[in-house]
Amino acid sequence: MLRIHFTPEDLARTRISAAPQPMWEVLLSMYRLRGREGGIFFEEWRRSVAKAANLTTRPLADLASQSGYAVDFLTPTLRNLSLAEGLEALRRTPRKRLRADLAVLAGTRRLPSWTTGLAEGRPETLTRLADSVERYFTACLAPYWVRVCGRVEQVRARQVKTMTEEGCESLLAQVHPSARWTYPVLELDYPVEHELRLDGRGLCLAPSFFCWGLPTTFLDGELEPTLVYPIEHKVGWSANEAAHRPLTSLLGRTRARVLEVIGERPGTTTEVASRTKTSLPTASQQAATLRAAGLITSRQIGQSVLHSITPLGLALLAEG
Template sequence: MIEFVFTPDDVARVRFAFSPLCEMVRSLRVLADPSGHALHLPWVHAVRPRLRGLGIEPLREVVPPAGYYPDFLTPPPVGPLPDLDAELDIVRATPPEAVAAELLFTEGGAPPSRTRLLMAADPERTLQTLVDLLERYWAVAVEPFWPRIRDLLEGDVLRRTNALAVEGAAGVFGDLHDAVSWRSGTLHVDRRWSFRGGLAGRGLMLVPSVFVWPNVSVMVPPYQAMLSYPPNGVATLWETGPAAGDRKDALAALIGRRRAELLTALATPASTTELARRMDVTAGAVSQHLGVLRACGLVTGHRMGRRVLYVRTPAGDALAQS
């Protein structure tokens, strides 16, 4: 069991970010064990042919299907807006002694593999090899799918940031994951290993991740404490065509079929591009319908960086759920 004991200062420093690097590293586990991550099978089938000849065996060696992988591969995000190049620069700056120590660490004290021993014997060269492979792997396996992944992550950050402002820590942690619970100022995370301690006034970084599904991932001090969890709506990530479900005839008759579909799809925040992909229509058509829904007070937009995410208003929620 992991137990983070919060002070008032720590509660004030709960913040959100997401990480292209963390997604990329965790996706390697999905490839290694698709049966344990069945939600992502459409991605696995699409990516496997692209990996032929890429030579990612060293990455597979250091990122096993389960258990520990070196912490230096997934440093906590330094800001709310992701920048893969900046994250890789942080990895490149890892001290050689830290690279070697983390490559040699194994759960349960089992001896490291011969390959791990060879990698740890030349940590500087190993680090450069791993970063180079991560860049190549990103280009073929993650970057083509990044826009839809980013939309889902940004939507979750928006939703939970609003919950934090309105309901405090209990509103954020209440439905984060079945393994996570908040009681009397302590965050409990059900894991196979144990930790209990404070956060030294540095707070907690919450990092939604599609590829961590169906689990959660925790990083504890002396690193920046970080909890990574599946975002709300992750089950819709690889959907194409109109959103599934029985559309209410009365709602469609009132505002039109496409607008009813849009309002239903906005149960989780999404961008115009993501909505167009999920509904299999043009982005222009989505923008036109969103304009009508916004003018009626049923949806609103929130800018995140250069992009706008749309979400239902309370009136939109009431109409969609009636």
């Protein structure tokens, strides 16, 4: 049982993460790779990334047993929500945090020899670990990240609406099928007995694409209070060709591709033209149409225009 203790200040400071947390999705997707939970929802994705995953997951797997504790420092919760920020936070993990988390992990199983350098905070070992995370994300998550973000955004928009119209307490009562809310305590099913006292810090609610079954949080209650919980899924979400055929029919091949590359990461008109292999006037025209439809936003930066996808655009990509 997980019990989260609120004060009135905590209710006022509770927020919903603005997007998926890349470091959490890395960790939780590894569990989906190594287990059979999620069945048909993740099977196609497992098959598509299995070979690449075998080459990139070893250091990560050493720090996250197939069930049970995974070191807290692997999943820094950040407001900027970018992989680059997460990797930088991992490289800068204080030695005290490394030693404390590895000591807990060592109490559950024998650790490989390379973790000695990690416990000592050696920069080269931390860099090796961060590089492994980046390779794994690039190979196994990046090809699907637009759809991951879009699906999480759909859930987030619904939950923001609940919080706005019905209040934070109503959302807490619905955040997971096992949730039981009786002020001032939120109870959720959990593998072990765990108490989390917010003490005025508020709670970051983080809907997660690769979380499955029970919610999860940090072992250390001193870290930023975060509740990561699963969202609903659709069969076939990872099927590339099938997912984008309706979108192409709706928008046209070029415009759909422009929306997709902007969804992958923001870019200037020149960058969008390069990534879509179109001319600069074509990229500009397609971006203008997408902006008029509310699917992207554009802002002037010096002599360039930077295009970013909107929540509506992400939701459209996620649905295909």
